[in-house]
Amino acid sequence: MQYKSQAVAKPYFIAAIALFAAQVVFGLILGLQYVIGDFLFPELPFNQARMVHTNLLIVWLLFGFMGAAYYLVPEEAETELHSPKLALALFWIFLIAGALTVLGYVFLRYADLARLTGDALFPTMGREFLEQPTIIKIGIVVVALGFLYNIGMTILKGRKTVVNLVLLIGLVGLAGLFLFSFYNPDNLVLDKYYWWWVVHLWVEGVWELILGAILAFVLIKTTGVDREVIEKWLYVIISLALITGIIGTGHHYYWIGTPEYWQWWGSIFSALEPIPFFAMVIYAFNIVNRRRREHPNKAATLWALGTAVMAFLGAGVWGFLHTLAPVNFYTHGTQITAAHGHMAFYGAYAMIVLTMISYAMPKLRGMGEAASERAQLTEMWSFWLMTVSMVFITLFLTGAGVLQVWLQRYSEAPQAFMAVQEQIKIFYWMRETAGLVFFTGLVLYVISHFVGGPTGAKAKARA
Amino acid sequence: MAQLLTKSAARNIFYGGSVFFILVFLALTFDTTRALPGRDNRQNLTEQVAAGKLVWERNNCIGCHTLLGEGAYFAPELGNVYTRFGNSTEAIKIFIKSRPAEGVPGRRSMPQFNLTEEELENIAQFLKYSSEINAAKWPPNIQG
Numbered sequence: 001m002q003y004k005s006q007a008v009a010k011p012y013f014i015a016a017i018a019l020f021a022a023q024v025v026f027g028l029i030l031g032l033q034y035v036i037g038d039f040l041f042p043e044l045p046f047n048q049a050r051m052v053h054t055n056l057l058i059v060w061l062l063f064g065f066m067g068a069a070y071y072l073v074p075e076e077a078e079t080e081l082h083s084p085k086l087a088l089a090l091f092w093i094f095l096i097a098g099a100l101t102v103l104g105y106v107f108l109r110y111a112d113l114a115r116l117t118g119d120a121l122f123p124t125m126g127r128e129f130l131e132q133p134t135i136i137k138i139g140i141v142v143v144a145l146g147f148l149y150n151i152g153m154t155i156l157k158g159r160k161t162v163v164n165l166v167l168l169i170g171l172v173g174l175a176g177l178f179l180f181s182f183y184n185p186d187n188l189v190l191d192k193y194y195w196w197w198v199v200h201l202w203v204e205g206v207w208e209l210i211l212g213a214i215l216a217f218v219l220i221k222t223t224g225v226d227r228e229v230i231e232k233w234l235y236v237i238i239s240l241a242l243i244t245g246i247i248g249t250g251h252h253y254y255w256i257g258t259p260e261y262w263q264w265w266g267s268i269f270s271a272l273e274p275i276p277f278f279a280m281v282i283y284a285f286n287i288v289n290r291r292r293r294e295h296p297n298k299a300a301t302l303w304a305l306g307t308a309v310m311a312f313l314g315a316g317v318w319g320f321l322h323t324l325a326p327v328n329f330y331t332h333g334t335q336i337t338a339a340h341g342h343m344a345f346y347g348a349y350a351m352i353v354l355t356m357i358s359y360a361m362p363k364l365r366g367m368g369e370a371a372s373e374r375a376q377l378t379e380m381w382s383f384w385l386m387t388v389s390m391v392f393i394t395l396f397l398t399g400a401g402v403l404q405v406w407l408q409r410y411s412e413a414p415q416a417f418m419a420v421q422e423q424i425k426i427f428y429w430m431r432e433t434a435g436l437v438f439f440t441g442l443v444l445y446v447i448s449h450f451v452g453g454p455t456g457a458k459a460k461a462r463a
Numbered sequence: 464m465a466q467l468l469t470k471s472a473a474r475n476i477f478y479g480g481s482v483f484f485i486l487v488f489l490a491l492t493f494d495t496t497r498a499l500p501g502r503d504n505r506q507n508l509t510e511q512v513a514a515g516k517l518v519w520e521r522n523n524c525i526g527c528h529t530l531l532g533e534g535a536y537f538a539p540e541l542g543n544v545y546t547r548f549g550n551s552t553e554a555i556k557i558f559i560k561s562r563p564a565e566g567v568p569g570r571r572s573m574p575q576f577n578l579t580e581e582e583l584e585n586i587a588q589f590l591k592y593s594s595e596i597n598a599a600k601w602p603p604n605i606q607g
Contacts, residue, residue, distance in 0.1 A: 034537070037571030042564065045574045046537050047526025110523040111576070119521065126520025128534055162474075184520075186513035188593055189503035192533065193495070228470060235473035242481045246488050255601035256531045259498045263599070265491065330603060333532030333540060414606040417539035418571070 001363045003074040005081035010364045011091050012067030013357045017446065019060035019098070020350070024435075024442055026053040031432040035425055044106065051105045051131045057345060058129065059098045064353030065174075065210055066094075066147055069167060071360045072217045073151050077158025082150050090146050097139045101132055123184055127195055130181045137181055144175040162231040163213050163220070166238060170209030177201050189257035200249045203349070204273065204315075208241040211311070211352045212280075218304050218359045219284065224292035233283045240276035248273050251323050255332055263325035270323040274316030277308075277348075284308035297362065297370035299379040303355035306387055310347025318343055318394065330409045335424075336401035343394040346386075354445075361449070372453030379448035385441025392434040400427035502597040515589025518582045527573070529607075531598055537571065540607030545587075545594035547605050552587035559583060 001007065026049050033039045033046050040049075074081045081087060104113045110126070117133035119125045124134045132140070148171060155164050180197040216234045220227055250266025284305050295301065318340040322331040331337070358379065362371045370376065408420045499505075524530075527538040548554035560583065564575040578586070 033571070036569065038566045038569055041566040041572065042574055045527075046571070047523045047535065047574075050526050050535055050537070051523065110526075111521045114521040123517055123520065126517075126523050126525065128525045131523060131526075162470075186508060186516055187499075187503055187505055188516065188530075189499060189596060191516075192531065193492075232468065232470040232473050235470065235477045236468070239473065239477040239480050242477070243484055246481070246484045247491075249488065250491075252533075253495075255598045256533070257499070257503045257596040257598055258495050259502065260599050262491075262495075329601060332601065333529040333534070333536065335536055338536055408606050409603045414604045416606055421571075 009071035023056035079158035082153035167213035173206030277316035300359040314343030314347035339397035382445035389437035515585035
């Protein structure tokens with residue numbers, strides 16, 4: 001650790017991992033509810049558990065992004081963080097607000113939560129991923145503003161690198177676009193149209209900038225390749241991401257009441273969305289192959305390469321699979337979407353946060369450049385268990401989706417939703433099994449942070 | 464690539480390209496906004512429908528169902544439930560009202576939300592309004 005204030009990243013990373021674990025537990029509950037319909041009913045209906053699952057995902061990724069920013073911004077800017085105290089205060093505010101929200105989801109009927117938090121005054125709740133009570137949404141904005149102020153001031157007083165600049169643009173975009181979550185018109189079509197300005201323009205827009213900046217930082221540090229080369233690649237990748245991704249929003253405007261021309265705009269531009277992810281694969285492997293040093297943290301490099309590959313598969317390939325309007329006509333809102341969602345979020349965003357944690361945690365914990373060989377070996381096992389099982393979760397959901405489309409949408413005699421669900425149950429069982437393997441990998445991941453052994457010996461031998 | 468493209472050229476492509484496509488997106492949004500009155504069924508957006516949307520939101524229906532294909536995939540599509548239920552708001556109300564509070568052993572079942580008569584009428588009207596949005600002939604068939 002080059003700057004003392006980078007230490008504030010540590011609680012953020014710990015919270016991220018803890019919430020990630022909780023998210024996966026709720027994922028297992030949901031997976032079981034798919035096959036045992038009355039599991040935990042009526043105490044914890046599917047909709048409540050699903051809110052917890054998806055909202056925890058968003059919150060732990062935000063914790064990860066913020067932790068990553070607090071770690072890398074001072075190092076890039078070559079100065080201490082503007083206010084470590086503010087960073088810590090915001091950490092607790094965000095954690096407590098997040099915990100209260102999740103408890104509200106689990107223990108209250110959603111309608112009661114809406115009543116308790118005064119949703120009637122300013123209704124924004126009850127829309128997918130934006131289920132947070134309005135007051136919590138305001139809290140998120142306050143935390144985001146404080147965070148941006150802190151990061152912005154740090155960048156302003158220090159060295160201005162491309163990594164910092166791209167990260168900052170991404171984070172400002174994240175906060176700015178979230179404001180559309182406060183727009184909830186009575187008109188369902190308008191509601192849906194601008195809802196995507198949060199959801200799509202986050203994950204297929206500004207979040208890719210954050211992903212790119214973190215990946216660039218870790219690659220610069222672990223490979224020792226000239227910053228100029230990496231920064232140029234970063235610009236190319238994020239250019240491709242935004243050029244394809246902004247109009248690519250159109251792939252959500254096929255069937256929600258918007259004009260038919262979106263089928264053309266959406267299909268053409270979103271068909272190009274895999275290109276930046278493909279470029280990321282080429283770039284990551286290219287940079288690692290040209291490395292000028294053997295960094296002792298092998299696990300971090302594995303995560304970095306894994307992110308590029310899995311983001312390409314999950315976001316790129318599985319996105320392309322159902323993005324063309326004539327295909328999407330049949331696949332829209334089926335298990336195909338769920339398959340894509342799982343691998344894309346894991347591959348692009350969960351993995352980039354885990355990459356950053358893998359790189360930064362040994363330094364934050366005073367272990368030197370890397371954790372012990374044994375700890376790294378455990379971590380790499382967890383990498384493979386989680387990643388391979390996520391591939392299988394995706395494949396099983398894809399199988400379920402293909403059958404669902406066939407039986408419910410495409411066949412001469414389409415069958416009712418629930419009749420079809422009964423027939424594709426076997427895929428849900430296999431998905432749940434793969435989910436258990438994923439959970440095993442996650443447990444191993446947590447354990448890897450407690451595995452001892454000699455550290456630092458190899459760090460001294462670096463080139 | 465080292466020779467073909469300098470870093471400052473890459474930076475310019477990023478800023479120029481982003482701004483250009485943001486402007487294109489805004490232009491398309493402008494055009495969409497002008498086209499929507501002919502498609503989004505706003506002439507039937509009554510106060511009852513607006514109140515029904517709030518019932519929809521406050522009971523987190525999207526947490527299990529899809530509406531025009533968006534939402535969760537645990538329960539049936541509701542964008543066309545009005546037509547699937549024989550163009551009957553009454554049938555929708557009866558279905559919601561009759562959910563067993565303790566569920567159905569071993570099977571998925573919609574929770575009993577204990578909605579008032581007024582809320583039931585509102586949500587039914589909201590689902591009727593949703594079914595009349597011009598969604599480019601989606602879903603492919605009545606099963607949603």
